[in-house]
Structure formats: structure tokens, C-alpha cells
Amino acid sequence: MTQNTGRRGFILGGAVIGAGALVSACTSNEPAVQPSAAAAAATTAAAAGGNDQPGTQVTIGFSAPAADHGWIAAIAKNAEAAAKQYSDVVFKPVEPTNDINQQISAVESLIQAKVDVLVLLPNDGQQLNQVARQAMDAGIPVVNLDRVFPDKLSYRTWIGGDNYGMGVAAGHYIGKTLKEKGVSDPVIVEIQGIATLPLTQDRSKGFEDALKSYGFKVTAKQAAQFTVQSGTEVTANLLQAHKKIDAIWNHDDDQGIGVLAAIKEANRSEFFMVGGAGSANAMREIQSGGSVLAATVTYSPTMASSAIKLARLIAQDKGMSDLTENQVPQSITLASETITKDNVATYLPLGFES
């Protein structure tokens, strides 16, 4: 068994490195690379790009929550894979944890170790704000990944996904598809992650706003706690509550496995579904066309690879070569991209295993 997980870890690791490589290939303005060629092209592409040339040696400290689902796991792997691409980067991750206190001490230890730059995905932006500020005050630039610190003095650059935009992307896809089908007064069901999180509320707001522009609204929404099991349970009940559904948006592809299982169990197929986050599994479902899953909107953990690249550039005092400025921008928001059967092949290498 251990042997086998090891082998799988190796394969996954390879996939992630490949994905990271693809990102680097893209940033160096190569034409869109085919997935299979991506890994092979990566090393040469990395050498070719100006900013990817070896520079001053930098140490990048990295701290993120412990992986409790595929997305966070992919964040850590992507960060590590991105760092490994550079001979001039020393990657210094600390033990991932879901405990605020422990993450604070871990970050303190990185400050004491005098790393050149920090990449932080806090368990909670509010609660880690203080320690991030300490790092900045100590002259260590902080690259804030995804969950934002409330105080702008606490980070040099923020890079993250767009939760509101995710809702908008899903809303547009569903709105447009239903309009084209000519459905009036559709039943639209939303399956959220954890309802109390601001990120969930942003997603729902974006979804609602986008649907409004088509004159549609959400019929019912329920939270499924981001777990497969809860996804199954909540969906089983939702399907009972609504005998005819036109479209479902499920916020998270991880819990989506459970949602799809419940749909299959209930033998329902009168609607189409849109996922969220962009897991490899969801992409394979979209590609095969064998289920109700028609699309997914991304919230890609490749942002961790980009965060490491930004951290390296900041520490080396370089700017982003595609922009005119001499320094890395203060904030970068990734666009939420809509993956459908038409473009899924391009995205598949970037999908994370749930």
C-alpha cells in the first residue's frame, strides 16, 4: 500500500511539475503549448525567458494551511514545483497547519531565519495580519496568497483568485445557456461550500448579480461544507425538494464528486451543472460528456506557482517583463475562466487532483 501511494505520489508530482512547467511556458510568451509537449518544453522555455535566467540567490519562506482538501494540497505542491524550477531559489516551507497559533509561530520562525521573501497563505487573513506586518517591518516582503490581509502594510503584493468573479462566470454560463434554450422562469439551484465564509458569500453574490442580468434568480441554495459526503447528502435532499431543475451551480469540484454521485443515484438528468475551482476530475467529466457536468469555473491553485515566481522577482528586485513597470505590481487578481467541452483540453494539465 505504501509502495503504491508512493508511486501515485510520484505520478501526481510529475503531473504537478508538468502543470507548473506549463505556467512558466505561458508566461514566457511561447505560443500555446500542447499539454503533452508542455513538460518537455518547460525546461528549455524556462531557460529562454529573460526573467527566468538565474539571478541572485534568494530564500523564499512559505507557509500555508494543512491540506484538508485537494485544492490546498495542490497549492503546496505547485509552490514547491515552481521553486524547484529555479537554481537561484532556496525554498523554505514550514510545516503546514490549520492552527492559527502554530502558523503564527511558524511565520515568526521564518522571520528569524531571515528569509529574503515570504509567501503566505494564511488560515485567516485577520488573525495572521499582525505577524505578516512584523515580517514587513523587519524588511521581508510578503507575497500574500489568496486570503487577503486586511492591512495593506502587511504585504508587498497580493495574488489570488476572484470569488465574486467565479460566481459571475458561473452565472453568465448558466444565464446564457438557459436564454439560448429559451427557458423562462428556470429553476436554478446553488450548492455552496461553507455558507459562513466571506468567500462563499462573494461567490453567491456574483452568481446572483450575473443571473439578474438575464432576469433569472436562484431558486434554492444550500451549503455542503466542501466535503464529498456532505455534497451527496445535501444534493440528495435538494433533488427531492425540486422535481424539475434547469441548472445547478456547485461551488466546489471536490464536493462536486459527491453531488454528481447523488445525481446519478437519483437518476436525474433533466438539467446541466456547472462546477467550481477546476479539478482534474471535473475536467475529465466535462471532457467525457458522460454526466450532467457541462462546465466548471476556475479558481486555480496555479496561483501558488505564480506567487513563488512573483516572490522571486521581488527579492531579486526585478519587474514583470511583460509590463512596463520596473517593479512587481501590488495586487494581481486571477480571472475566473470558464471551462467547457470546447476548451477543456487546454486546461486539463492545470487541473488539480481532488
Add this chain to the structure above:
Amino acid sequence: MTEATPTRVARRPFLGRIGEVPHVGLVAALVLLAIVGLVTRPENFATSSNLVSILALASTIGVITVGMTFVIIGGGIDLSVGAVMAMSSVWATTLATQSYGPAVMIVCAVLVGTGAGLVNGFLISYGRMVPFIATLAMLVAARGLAQRMSNQRTQLVQQANSAIVELSTTRVLGLPLLVYVFALVVVLGWILLNRTTFGRRTYAVGGNPEAARLAGIDVRRHTMLLYGLSGLCCGIAAVLIMARTTTGSSTHGDLYELDAIAAVIIGGTLLTGGRGTIIGSILGLLIFTVITNLFILNGLNTSDQLIAKGLIIVVAVLMQRRGALTAT
């Protein structure tokens, strides 16, 4: 175990349980919920597909509740059930296990569950650890092991092993197979508890361990077996959750321990042991499942469900206490 032994104290509730009243309250609560369902969502609630859905939802945790009832009647507690189920589901869905086919996956889940339960039992009876502590340790460790084994990923049941998923998708007489598994576990559990020496010993050990020991029961061995039984139930539940969700995951069964304990308590089993019924536990569990169903049918959110569940636990226990006071 003859009738005249000191286990008599513990046996009184056993005899008195036949045609006993506590279930009346539970059934009344269920009827009340059903009326609420019929009034608020007449077109959705009483449909056969909704009732099937409720039963399927109750199946996984129902199996765990049966094991939990044994442990609590035996005077213990098992906090590790959700985590052990998660670990069993993960172990059974690793690539290595999956390569041997569905039968081995099922055996694997059941063995892992039983093994973890026996470890709990061993620590408690021979290591003299308090059940709360020993099973708390197992809760934490089993989740950790599940995360380690799965690399925190959700492990899909492969196409080749879809026989497992058929437990959930195949229907016999309108009911998914997993509901039959649940029913079978309940029936076997009921027989074991009410019609065998093992069951009588369970009441005796929970009611008064010292008396049970003097009566010649190997209390330690029995306690260990009780936790093994709970683990076995977790293993079976792991198979059911794999069937339902098509995955094994370290996140499965989160807070199942609380739901299972709550269902057992609502069902009239004393936390101090020595008294309780399986039927009560199942009714308690059904009350929970129906509430969740009603809330979602009516489009209400999860926070309200939690408040309702909390209130029900308090009300149920208060009613039982009143019943107990008036009885003495």
C-alpha cells in the same frame, strides 16, 4: 448467566423494555415532523422517492449508531467512529486495495474498522484508559492516518470496482441495496442485544461492572469486543459511504460521532450505561435525518438545522429525566 445472579439489577430495564413507553415519545416526534412536512411541502415530502432518499441518507450513520448503542449500553463511549469510518474508506480505496477488486475492498474496510475498534477496546479494557480519552486519541490518529494515506486527496472508486457503487444505485423493490444492508445490521444488532448472552452481558457490564465481574463475566474481554463491534459497524458504514459518494476520503464522517451519540441519547439510552435500545437509537437518528430533509425541502439554511438539533437533544433528555424521576 442464570437469572438469579446480581445482574438482576441491570436486567430489570431489559425485561421492562418490552412494550415500554419511551419509544412512544420518539414515534410521536416523528409523526409531528411528518405532519410538518405534509403541511409545508405536501407535493414533495410524502413521495416515495423522498422517503427512500431519507432512508438512504440514514443508512450510513445508522449502521454506526447501532455499534454506538452497544458501546454506550456497555457503559463506554466511542468518539472515534467518524474518523475510523474515514480511515476505512481511505484504506479500501487506495490504488493497491482497488487493484484486488470490490470484494477485497469491502473486506479491507471491514477489517480496518474492526481492527481500529479492537485497538480502542484493548486500550480501554487492558490498558485501563478512560474510554473518552482512548477513543479521542483514536479519533485524532485515525483522521491523521487517513489523511496521510490519501495524501489529503479524495480517492475515487475506480470504474472496475463500480460493483461497490451499485450498492447505492441498484434498487430492489424500490429501495437501494444499502438500505437493506442498514436494515440487516439493525436486525442482527437487535438479535445480538436482546436474544443472546452477549447482549445480556452488555447490559450487565454497563449497569454494574463489578457485579458483572462477580457474576463471572470477563468484563475486560467483553468491553474489548464491544469496541470491536463498534469498529466493525464503522467498517460497514465505510463501504456504504464509498457506495454513496463513489469515493474514499479523510473528510468523510466529520462529526458523525456527535450525531451518533446524540441519536443514541435521544433514543433513551443512558450515557451511564446499562440501559437502552437499538430501536430507540434508530428512531432518534430518523428524527435527525427527517429534520435535515425538512429544512432543505423548505429552503432553510444549515445554521437553523443545527439550532433545531441542539434543541431536540435538550428536550429529549429533559423528557427522559422527567420520565425517570416519576418512575422511581
